[in-house]
Amino acid sequence: MTTLENDQLKVSIRPKGAELTSIVHKPTNTEHLWQADPSVWGWHAPNLFPVVGGCLNNQLHIGGKGYPMERHGFARQSTFMQVESTASHAVFSLSSDSTTEAVYPYRFQFQIIYELNESTLQVTYRIQNEDEQTMYFSVGAHPAFRVPFNEEEAYEDYYIEFDKEEELKTHVLSSAGLFTGQTRPVELEAEDTRLPLTKHLFDQDALVFKSLQSRQVSLKSWRHSKAITLDFTAFPYLGIWAKPGASFVCIEPWLGCADSEDQAVPIQEKEAIQQVGAGQVFNASFSIRITEEILL
Template sequence: MTILENDHLRVSIRPKGAELTSIFHKPTGIEHLWQADASVWGWHAPNLFPVVGGCLNNQVLIDGKTYPMERHGFTRQSLFETTESTTTHAIFSLRSSVVTRVHFPYEFDFQIMYELDGPRLTVTYRVVNQDEKTVFFSVGAHPAFAAPFFVNENLEDYFIEFEEAEDLETHMLSAGGYFTGETKPVPTEGHRLPLTKHLFDEDALVFKNLASRSVSLRSDKHDHAVTVSFPSFPYLGLWAKPGASFVCIEPWLGCADSEGELKPIQQKEAIQQVGEGEVFEAAFTIDVK
């Protein structure tokens, strides 16, 4: 386990998936990450690569050949190497191998960097192309934030506050986790999306056209909040197991497949690419206020 710490936060990261397991706010004693109750949802904050969401038939099509690919990719199940570590900074690396090539036939180094600065944690995804061709991929985050923050509160005291006023419209998912082509309005109260036990009864809320580049998890009862800023991520998912005491705020560069026929990876919606010898980077931040 790698621990980053300053006067504001203590952050823990495990080698499996280079996954955050704790964001502990020291002044208040609040643990802000869901603690992975396996009977409800056994993850804390999985990193998603080389796909986001579900792939049709659990496959990707690359250079005319299909490869098996589980929902959200193999990264969250993979063991990362810690290549740098200080009290406030760490870098984790997953390099292509015999194991990864079964699912994703590219040469790459997928790095996740964590940097602690005051009450802010910056998470940077870096994809280093070590192949002799363009690498196509998706990448995203899936952190689950504990809510409510205090024992005398209820989930219904909380809301997601958008940076900008939004006419929210979610893109509907089928039972298999694929986009159906249908959309549905999501009622808001100004900049607020109230949290309720039934908000996610029809799966995740997926937003593709937000004006906001940040959202905050807040309560009506106090000013303590967690803000996720995602300037480089055009898609945002919100999700929780119905009735669970967490909410996931998920910046994505990529998304699930739509129902229909399997498309080549370069034609997948919101697919990213990095050329031979090049490096891709995208970062988001988590601020505890």
């Protein structure tokens, strides 16, 4: 386990999946990350690569051949090597090998860089294409934040606030986690910026937004001024999800998304697919900022 720490934050990262396992705001000693209760949902903040969401028939089609691919890809199950570390900075790396090439036939290095700066944690995905062909991929984050922040509060005290007014519609997922082609509206409150959390908000699976105006969202309570803000400027898609009835909410910046349930397409035609040329490097970052008022 790797720990990064400054005056404001203390975060922990495990080698499996280079996954965040803890984000503690030190001035109030508050743990903000879901602690992966295996009876509910046994993850903290998985990193998604080389796909986001599910593939039709669990197959990824590359170069005319189908490869087995589990939902959200193999990175979250893989062991990363820590290649750099300071008190506030760490780099984890996953390199292609015979195991990854059996399901994803590219040579690559996938790095996840964690950097603390005051009350902000920045996460950078760095994909280096070590192949001689263009590499196609998706990448995304899946952090689960504890709700409520304090024991005396309720889940329904919380809401997600968008930084711009929105007319939200979610893209409906099937029971297999694939897009059906349908959408449905999602109602907001308070000048079309606030999405109240309820225990039944995710009864029909994740809310998936593909055309947001907002580039930041904040997890807030009606009862105090504490907040968690995600800046996902580099990520055009956003998922919001929780296991129905569970005490967390996932706020998920994505570069990529699940397949549709109608027909399989080659990887280069997948919706929101990313690419990086031979010998080139791709970078994308998002940040998590914790702000909490301290009562004296």
